[in-house]
Amino acid sequence: MSEKRFDRFACGELSPAESRDLAQQALSDHHLFDELTSTAIARHGLAARRRKQITWPRIAILAAAAAVVVGVVLHAPQRNSEPVRPDSAMSTPPTLLARNADSNPATFRGLDSDSRESRATGSIGSIANGIATINLGSLDGLSKDAKVDVIRGGQVVGQIKLATIFRDHSRGELASGGSVRVNDQVRVSPSARLRAILDRIDAALARGEAEKAVSIAQQASIGNFDGESFAAELSGDQDLNNAGVIAELHGNPTKATELYSRALQASLSGHDRQAIEKNLARLKGAK
Amino acid sequence: MIPQAGPPIPRDAVSDYRRLASALAFRAARLGSRDPESAAQEALRRSLENRKSQPAVSYYFGEESPMGAEPDWPLDQLLAWLDGVLRYVVREEQSRVGFRREVSAISISEPADTSADALAGMIQRETQAIVADCFATLDREHRDVLTLRMDGLKYVEIARRMGVNENTVATWVSRGIRELGRRIRKRMDGGHE
Numbered sequence: 001m002s003e004k005r006f007d008r009f010a011c012g013e014l015s016p017a018e019s020r021d022l023a024q025q026a027l028s029d030h031h032l033f034d035e036l037t038s039t040a041i042a043r044h045g046l047a048a049r050r051r052k053q054i055t056w057p058r059i060a061i062l063a064a065a066a067a068v069v070v071g072v073v074l075h076a077p078q079r080n081s082e083p084v085r086p087d088s089a090m091s092t093p094p095t096l097l098a099r100n101a102d103s104n105p106a107t108f109r110g111l112d113s114d115s116r117e118s119r120a121t122g123s124i125g126s127i128a129n130g131i132a133t134i135n136l137g138s139l140d141g142l143s144k145d146a147k148v149d150v151i152r153g154g155q156v157v158g159q160i161k162l163a164t165i166f167r168d169h170s171r172g173e174l175a176s177g178g179s180v181r182v183n184d185q186v187r188v189s190p191s192a193r194l195r196a197i198l199d200r201i202d203a204a205l206a207r208g209e210a211e212k213a214v215s216i217a218q219q220a221s222i223g224n225f226d227g228e229s230f231a232a233e234l235s236g237d238q239d240l241n242n243a244g245v246i247a248e249l250h251g252n253p254t255k256a257t258e259l260y261s262r263a264l265q266a267s268l269s270g271h272d273r274q275a276i277e278k279n280l281a282r283l284k285g286a287k
Numbered sequence: 288m289i290p291q292a293g294p295p296i297p298r299d300a301v302s303d304y305r306r307l308a309s310a311l312a313f314r315a316a317r318l319g320s321r322d323p324e325s326a327a328q329e330a331l332r333r334s335l336e337n338r339k340s341q342p343a344v345s346y347y348f349g350e351e352s353p354m355g356a357e358p359d360w361p362l363d364q365l366l367a368w369l370d371g372v373l374r375y376v377v378r379e380e381q382s383r384v385g386f387r388r389e390v391s392a393i394s395i396s397e398p399a400d401t402s403a404d405a406l407a408g409m410i411q412r413e414t415q416a417i418v419a420d421c422f423a424t425l426d427r428e429h430r431d432v433l434t435l436r437m438d439g440l441k442y443v444e445i446a447r448r449m450g451v452n453e454n455t456v457a458t459w460v461s462r463g464i465r466e467l468g469r470r471i472r473k474r475m476d477g478g479h480e
Contacts, residue, residue: 007461010468012363016346019362023347027306030313037314038475039468040366045418046437046464138435144450164450166431206439 010039012047094245094256094282095275096213097238098205116168118196120221121187124150124160130174132160134186137168141188141196147175148192151185160186191233193221197246198239217246231259237267241276248283257283304331307348311373318475320377330373339407340368371410374475421470429463436460 008014009022026033122136136142142165150158158180162172174180188196197220204213231243244259260280267273311327320326334340343360346353360368422430435445442460446453 006465007458009363010461010464011457012361014362016357016361020347020353023362027310027348030310033310034314034317034472035468036362037366037370038472039465040363041370041414041471042418042421042464042467043363044367045414045471046422046433046467138448143448162450165448166427167434203438 094248094279096245097241097272097275099202099238118200120193121185124182124184127182131171132174133171135169137166137170139168141192142170146192148186148188150180151187198242201242218249220246237263237272240266253283304348315373315377318374318377320380326376326380329376333372334369367414417471421467421474424470429466432459433463
């Protein structure tokens with residue numbers, strides 16, 4: 001049997017007919033049967049960890065649950081100040097959207113709830129031949145070619161251009177700054193920080209933890225919402241919408257309106273459009 | 288003893304799957320069965336009596352080309368199930384003959400509820416425990432790429448994040464799963480490959 005075929009089985013890419021051919025072949029080769037079984041156990045065990053596949057009805061349920069929670073959060077402080085106008089546009093809370101689920105059934109989704117929190121700062125663990133390893137990775141929103149500032153004593157002393165990104169660490173070349181040392185602090189850009197937060201929101205929604213998603217959005221420490229670069233790299237309608245919710249929850253309706261508008265332009269799904277239009281209409285109605 | 292979940296099957300139904308029974312017997316011997324052929328027959332009988340596994344057994348391992356619809360279960364789910372039932376049967380056999388050897392190195396309690404669903408749940412838990420243990424022993428690159436895959440990232444997204452090309456990611460994913468399978472086999476066989 002070809003390695004390629006086995007690799008496709010390992011990745012869950014064989015059609016039922018191809019799987020039957022492989023199964024029939026394994027009946028004449030006990031070692032192949034044994035190896036297929038072990039690989040199947042590995043695949044099946046990993047698949048059990050994947051998040052439940054998100055269907056549109058599920059997204060609607062999650063969005064509704066998030067909306068309810070956000071509504072509670074938004075309105076709770078007002079109970080002690082002024083009554084909520086029942087006919088106000090603001091009586092409709094902002095809605096978070098889950099990203100579209102991967103249609104590939106072999107896909108596993110959902111950051112584990114025990115994943116460490118994303119971080120805005122980390123440190124250099126080692127430097128060898130001009131390549132630095134830092135303790136921040138994809139969990140922290142980093143991606144290839146991203147640059148992180150190297151900080152010492154509150155001053156930027158250099159930059160690292162990242163080439164290889166792992167879940168919780170990365171490697172990259174020292175792009176500038178000859179005096180960069182091990183244990184120097186590194187800081188992710190606001191856009192990477194935002195991406196990490198959006199990933200966590202999506203993972204929480206994927207696990208059905210709408211309240212946690214809202215909590216992450218509320219507690220997001222982004223920095224300056226007014227900068228032109230804020231969310232400039234985002235393109236997906238769900239991410240743009242959720243960034244808008246973050247801006248709204250942090251009291252920046254202008255930025256939120258801008259992000260909702262961009263989300264609407266990027267939206268292809270009817271369900272998403274409805275939710276985004278609702279978010280936008282509420283903000284406009286509140287002005 | 289697991290009660291029959293589905294309708295009784297004809298006595299010769301198992302014999303329709305002689306080659307599958309032979310492959311299972313080979314595996315039962317590796318699991319330490321003293322009577323691997325009987326263990327294989329018993330595991331196969333229970334799988335044919337189960338409404339969920341029966342269509343998959345018939346589709347993938349039937350001697351004749353399947354005429355019916357494709358089964359709900361993919362092949363990997365069926366193989367994991369067959370192996371789980373076989374391990375259960377071997378453990379029962381070892382209990383009966385008065386000795387008990389650790390088969391999987393995972394402490395398994397007999398299910399209080401012996402329905403087919405309870406058995407499926409037990410197999411699932413056991414499988415997950417073994418996979419989790421073996422996963423932790425994989426190389427860092429394999430663990431990272433499989434974790435990102437579990438996070439739901441597509442190959443192209445993993446490639447972008449890790450700074451490698453998409454083909455490399457596909458290779459790492461397949462090699463990672465196969466290596467995980469090898470470690471699981473080694474673990475279940477008590478260390479020998």
